[in-house]
Amino acid sequence: MRLIIMGPPGAGKGTQARFIAEHFGIPAISTGDIFRANVSAGTPLGVEAKRYMDAGEYVPDDVTNRMVRNRIDEPDAVGGFLLDGYPRTLAQVEELDGMIKFTGHQLDAVLSLVVDKDEVVARLLQRAQIEGRADDTEDVIRRRQEVYLEQTEPLLEVYKGRGILVEVDGLGEVTEVTQRILDALGPLDES
Ligand code: AMP
Numbered sequence: 054m055r056l057i058i059m060g061p062p063g064a065g066k067g068t069q070a071r072f073i074a075e076h077f078g079i080p081a082i083s084t085g086d087i088f089r090a091n092v093s094a095g096t097p098l099g100v101e102a103k104r105y106m107d108a109g110e111y112v113p114d115d116v117t118n119r120m121v122r123n124r125i126d127e128p129d130a131v132g133g134f135l136l137d138g139y140p141r142t143l144a145q146v147e148e149l150d151g152m153i154k155f156t157g158h159q160l161d162a163v164l165s166l167v168v169d170k171d172e173v174v175a176r177l178l179q180r181a182q183i184e185g186r187a188d189d190t191e192d193v194i195r196r197r198q199e200v201y202l203e204q205t206e207p208l209l210e211v212y213k214g215r216g217i218l219v220e221v222d223g224l225g226e227v228t229e230v231t232q233r234i235l236d237a238l239g240p241l242d243e244s
Pocket of ligand 1: 088
């Protein structure tokens with residue numbers, strides 16, 4: 054099973070990714086988490102990525118693509134994976150196509166969490182204020198949303214055109230949303 058989960062920043066992708074991946078017995082691969090782990094460990098990749106992440110910009114495609122290629126080559130991802138936060142640009146879509154084709158597999162579905170963007174931004178701003186997160190200033194939060202709209206939202210049309218887009222209402226309790234996703238993926242679950 055090879056899946057992607059998409060949605061605007063703050064839609065709850067990471068949380069859902071973990072539940073869904075566990076259900077299917079595949080790793081949830083979050084590019085954001087891998088970058089953050091590298092930032093914490095002070096690796097050269099982390100040092101490079103941090104500059105972009107702190108500004109709400111995307112890390113350059115070549116850096117991100119190489120990282121994902123290495124990750125999905127690891128033994129635990131041979132039988133499938135759920136990508137959270139990748140691809141985010143059209144160039145990354147192409148790169149991922151190549152990676153999957155190379156292994157003789159295909160992408161089974163692209164999950165899109167549909168949420169009210171204004172509501173999500175309001176929630177993120179409130180959380181940033183309460184937690185005083187240095188990397189989550191209002192400017193950065195707004196920039197992340199802009200970058201998503203410009204560079205990532207168009208990917209939904211691409212996958213819709215391929216007939217593999219699965220749209221799910223992302224509003225509500227975490228467990229409700231998980232159940233909606235599993236129901237929507239039902240036909241794939243029988244395999
Ligand atoms: P996330 O936790 O998925 O929101 O990712 C946090 C940050 O990591 C993003 O704001 C980007 O700066 C960077 N990042 C994560 N995934 C990608 C990607 N596929 N392409 C470029 N940058 C990414």
